[in-house]
Amino acid sequence: MLGNWHQLWVIASNPDNVPVVALIVLVPFFTWFGLRQAKANDRLIEKLEKDPELARTHHRKTQPYHASWQKEVHVWPYLLRIELLAAIVVTVILLVWALTINAPLEELANATITMNPAKAPWYFLGLQEMLEYFDPWIAGVLMPTFIILGLMAIPFIDENPLGNGYYTYKQRRFAIWTFIAGFEGMWLVLTLIGTFIRGPGFMWFWPTQTWDPDRIEFLTTRNLDQIFGINGKWLAHILPASQQPYAELWAKGLFGIIPVGLYFIFAAWMFYKIITSTPFSRRIFSRMSLLQVVVMELLLVVMLALPITFFMRNLLRIKYVWETPWFNL
Amino acid sequence: MAEENRAKGEVGLAGEDDGRIHDLKDWVQVKFHEQVEELKRPEDTQLYKAFFRVGRIDEPRNRALHTLNNLFLHIHPTKVNRDAVRYSYTWGMGGISFYLFLVLFFTGVMLMFYYHPSEIQAYRDILDIQNSVPFGLQLRNIHRWAAHLMIIAVWLHMFRVFLTGSYKRPRQFNWCIGVMLLVFTMLLSFTGYLLPDDQLGFWAVTVGTNMARATPLIGHEGPFGPQLGMTAYNDVRFALLGGSIVGSNALLRAYIWHCIALPAMISVFFGVHFWRVRKDGGISGPSPVMLESEMHE
Ligand code: HEM
Numbered sequence: 001m002l003g004n005w006h007q008l009w010v011i012a013s014n015p016d017n018v019p020v021v022a023l024i025v026l027v028p029f030f031t032w033f034g035l036r037q038a039k040a041n042d043r044l045i046e047k048l049e050k051d052p053e054l055a056r057t058h059h060r061k062t063q064p065y066h067a068s069w070q071k072e073v074h075v076w077p078y079l080l081r082i083e084l085l086a087a088i089v090v091t092v093i094l095l096v097w098a099l100t101i102n103a104p105l106e107e108l109a110n111a112t113i114t115m116n117p118a119k120a121p122w123y124f125l126g127l128q129e130m131l132e133y134f135d136p137w138i139a140g141v142l143m144p145t146f147i148i149l150g151l152m153a154i155p156f157i158d159e160n161p162l163g164n165g166y167y168t169y170k171q172r173r174f175a176i177w178t179f180i181a182g183f184e185g186m187w188l189v190l191t192l193i194g195t196f197i198r199g200p201g202f203m204w205f206w207p208t209q210t211w212d213p214d215r216i217e218f219l220t221t222r223n224l225d226q227i228f229g230i231n232g233k234w235l236a237h238i239l240p241a242s243q244q245p246y247a248e249l250w251a252k253g254l255f256g257i258i259p260v261g262l263y264f265i266f267a268a269w270m271f272y273k274i275i276t277s278t279p280f281s282r283r284i285f286s287r288m289s290l291l292q293v294v295v296m297e298l299l300l301v302v303m304l305a306l307p308i309t310f311f312m313r314n315l316l317r318i319k320y321v322w323e324t325p326w327f328n329l
Numbered sequence: 330m331a332e333e334n335r336a337k338g339e340v341g342l343a344g345e346d347d348g349r350i351h352d353l354k355d356w357v358q359v360k361f362h363e364q365v366e367e368l369k370r371p372e373d374t375q376l377y378k379a380f381f382r383v384g385r386i387d388e389p390r391n392r393a394l395h396t397l398n399n400l401f402l403h404i405h406p407t408k409v410n411r412d413a414v415r416y417s418y419t420w421g422m423g424g425i426s427f428y429l430f431l432v433l434f435f436t437g438v439m440l441m442f443y444y445h446p447s448e449i450q451a452y453r454d455i456l457d458i459q460n461s462v463p464f465g466l467q468l469r470n471i472h473r474w475a476a477h478l479m480i481i482a483v484w485l486h487m488f489r490v491f492l493t494g495s496y497k498r499p500r501q502f503n504w505c506i507g508v509m510l511l512v513f514t515m516l517l518s519f520t521g522y523l524l525p526d527d528q529l530g531f532w533a534v535t536v537g538t539n540m541a542r543a544t545p546l547i548g549h550e551g552p553f554g555p556q557l558g559m560t561a562y563n564d565v566r567f568a569l570l571g572g573s574i575v576g577s578n579a580l581l582r583a584y585i586w587h588c589i590a591l592p593a594m595i596s597v598f599f600g601v602h603f604w605r606v607r608k609d610g611g612i613s614g615p616s617p618v619m620l621e622s623e624m625h626e
Contacts (some may be wrong), residue, residue, distance in 0.1 A: 016529075030485055031422065034492040037417060045618050050558075052622075060617030062414040074389070074407035075396045079414050080407065087428050094432065098470035105459070108452045109531035111574065118532035121522050123480050123515055128536065133398040137551045141538025151508045155501030155600065164496040166616030171621065172494065183484075231575060264598045279623060286399050326552050 004210045011196055017102045020122050020195045027184060037062070037167040038176075046172065061166075065196045116200045116213055125194025126187045132202065133309045135328055143306075157296045159287040174275055178300070186306055204314075221251075221319040230255045249325060256322025260329055263308070266300045336436075404603045412615045418493070419612065422486035427480040433517075436472040437588065444524070446584035448577040451526040476518045483514050495613040503605040506598055513595040520587035526580060534572065534583070535575050541566040 002017075008043075009094055012021055040062045057064045058083040106115075130139035162171040169176055197204055199211035232251030232289040276282050288296075312318045322329040350356050367480030371377050372385040381393040393407035411416065443462055444454045456463035492495060496504035519537065523530040541564075542550040549559040550568060561573045564572065606612065 014478075018474075019481055023481060026481065026485065027488075030488060033420075033478070041618055045620060048618070049620055049622060055620060061412060062396060063415065063615060069411065069413060073411045073414060074392045074408055075405045076392050076402070076407075078411075079339075079409055080402070082414055082416070082421070082427075083424055090428055090478070091432075092469055094475055095396065097474045098467050101464065101470070102459075103470050103473035104529060105455060105525055106528035108449070109526050109528055109575075111531070113528070115528050115532040118536050119535055120533050122477075123518065124533075124537065127540075131540070135543050136540050136543030137548070141544045141548075141551070147506060148512060151511075152505045155496040155504050161497065162619050162621065164619070165493060165495060165616035166618050166620070167492055167615075176492070177492075179488075184487060203468040239595055250496055264393070266471070283624070292484060319540075322345055 002206060004208045007210060007295055008196070008208050013251075015104050016103065016122060017195055018097075022190060023188065024192070027188060031180065031184070034167055035169060042169050042170045043130050045168065089259050092211045109115040110215065117198060117202050119194065119198070119202075122191060122195060125198075126190040128202075129194045129198070130306070133306075133313055137327070138329075145303055146299070148248055150303070154293055154297065155290070157292045157299075159292065160284045178303075180302060186303075221313065221317045223250045223261060223319050224321040225255050225323065226256070227318070247293040256320075256324065256329065259321045261307070267295045267304050271297055271300045271304075340471070363621060367567060400468060404607070406611055409611060410614070413612045413617075418615050420485060422482050422487045423487060426479055426482040426486055429475050429482060430515060430599070433472060433479065434473045434592065435469055436475065436549060437592075439468055439589060440472060445579050446524070448580060451524060451580060454528060455525045455527075476521060480514060480518060483511055493614055500605075500609045503602060503609060506602045506605060510595065510598050513591055513598065514541040517591045518588060520583045520591065523575070529577055534579070535594075538566050538569055538575065538579075541569055553580060554614065 011017060018023075022025070035077055041045065044058075044060070044062055048058060048060065071263070107113075119125065127139060127144060130143055133139065134143065158175055160172055162168070163175075196207055199205040200213035203215060203217050230248075230251050231246035232249070235251045235254075236244055236247035239250060243250065276285050285293075312321070320328040331530055339599065358488050367374060370385075381395060382398045385391055396402045396405050396407045398488070402439060443449060443458050443465070458465075458469055462468070490504065490507065521535075523534045527600045542548045542561075544551045544554070546553050546557055547564055548554045549561050551559070551566040554564065561567065565575055569579075569582070571574070571582045
């Protein structure tokens with residue numbers, strides 16, 4: 001079953017997956033590239049914090065410096081030549097890419113022949129993967145809205161004035177961890193799963209495991225209320241007669257509030273602990289308004305719900321924790 | 330030149346006195362040398378000055394004016410932070426995104442010459458582009474790969490803006506503009522996906538727009554959608570597709586979004602984005618590090 005390396009190669013060399021393969025190289029590289037500069041700055045910051053005298057006179061950059069150098073250079077030619085160079089490099093990359101790999105063109109669109117797997121383009125595979133874990137309106141509408149508004153909210157909830165205009169890690173630990181967790185730990189990982197692991201029927205195939213379109217997957221997931229044996233039997237005794245037939249629905253709906261509520265409380269509390277864990281982070285926290293704290297907590301708790309749901313579904317085989325007639329979580 | 334020659338007593342030159350040419354060979358020789366000298370200094374030619382509006386660039390003032398006086402360059406300041414032109418700070422990803430947009434615009438217009446947004450015909454046009462149009466295959470390839478590359482570049486650009494804290498005061502708003510650019514970039518790619526009218530695009534768009542059914546309130550399978558009277562024939566998905574299935578209307582709509590509406594919108598946001606980079610004081614850094622001990626409450 002495993003060991004189908006040829007198939008892995010076929011997936012990786014699928015023209016439309018080339019960008020995903022490129023990302024596997026580019027994102028780690030740029031993470032390293034950015035954090036390396038952050039480290040250099042952090043060393044400088046540490047040195048200057050220890051030596052106020054030096055801090056007063058130092059030019060405070062890690063780039064080469066000479067007192068007689070002008071602070072600014074002319075755009076023409078110093079910036080424009082770089083732009084020209086970048087344009088040429090990009091053009092060359094594009095030309096080589098366009099000469100060696102052809103854009104895919106499948107058969108004529110046909111509504112009666114389903115593509116299997118029917119996948120979104122790679123940059124939306126993160127969303128499609130979420131669709132596996134959440135109801136469509138959550139994965140397809142709510143989550144994207146949260147991502148977009150959450151990104152836009154970042155400048156307005158990050159009250160840390162340090163690290164504005166230079167790479168640093170130590171001055172912005174929490175911010176950097178959060179962003180990398182979201183961008184790389186979630187979005188890119190989901191994209192990779194969507195590309196390399198989801199096979200026919202969007203079923204889960206380990207890398208090198210043959211994509212067998214006839215594989216049958218037994219529904220092994222259960223809902224949390226099933227695990228707890230919630231069936232509304234004893235709730236039926238206290239419900240008014242008109243609601244008796246709906247006892248199970250009522251029980252499940254009410255039961256689900258517990259884990260979801262507990263999660264919200266616990267996750268919010270945990271994030272509160274993290275963002276107030278050091279004297280510095282407490283200083284930042286005290287600068288934040290109530291609205292900022294609430295919005296940040298909400299965004300963080302919702303964000304964390306994604307990996308948690310992911311592990312519950314894939315490891316614990318739990319499907320929903322909260323079932324209601326209108327939505328499931 | 331002519332002066333010198335006259336001083337040497339040579340005769341028969343292009344006569345300044347009577348405007349007639351006496352010795353053609355001499356005249357050509359002298360004029361030829363003059364011309365060569367002139368071409369060695371193209372910045373002093375009329376043509377150059379007419380084009381760039383200023384003379385030689387070895388004067389600082391003219392260098393600045395070059396940038397300032399040029400419609401395409403004036404989005405730049407005349408001078409920038411000397412360390413900002415290092416690749417290490419910006420990774421050049423914003424500029425590369427924009428360059429890729431220009432490539433896409435150009436190749437996109439070329440593709441439009443050969444493409445009809447109607448079912449079946451669209452697919453045939455793509456085959457035609459690939460097989461009969463000179464360099465059509467490469468044209469389509471460049472358009473496709475530039476679109477992918479642009480998404481990567483935009484993601485990385487956002488990543489570097491985040492890592493350098495460049496969204497902080499006073500650049501908060503420009504970050505938001507940036508997020509809109511990100512959304513538009515991805516939507517542009519997505520709407521383009523359907524246009525070849527092949528299986529790949531058809532099913533991707535089917536999957537994508539099926540999600541729209543589930544939109545709360547305005548989707549016919551979304552929470553409270555049916556209660557508000559939503560059906561497959563009047564909900565948001567219907568509006569996106571111009572019908573209840575991915576068909577010819579959907580193709581036309583994707584085409585119009587892809588070739589007109591979204592490019593127009595993203596261009597406006599580009600303008601604002603670049604304008605704000607300037608107005609917010611140019612690129613954010615690399616600026617001198619700030620110390621925790623200097624932070625005011
Ligand atoms: C098509 C998309 C985009 C294009 C063409 C673009 C272009 C640019 C360019 C050319 C710059 C100048 C500096 C540089 O190259 O890094 C810039 C700066 C900036 N961009 Fe973008 N951008 C795009 C998307 C975004 C996104 C997605 C974000 C954030 C979510 C963003 C936020 C910013 C900010 C805050 C700055 C100022 C950075 C600083 O001063 O250091 N942009 N953009």
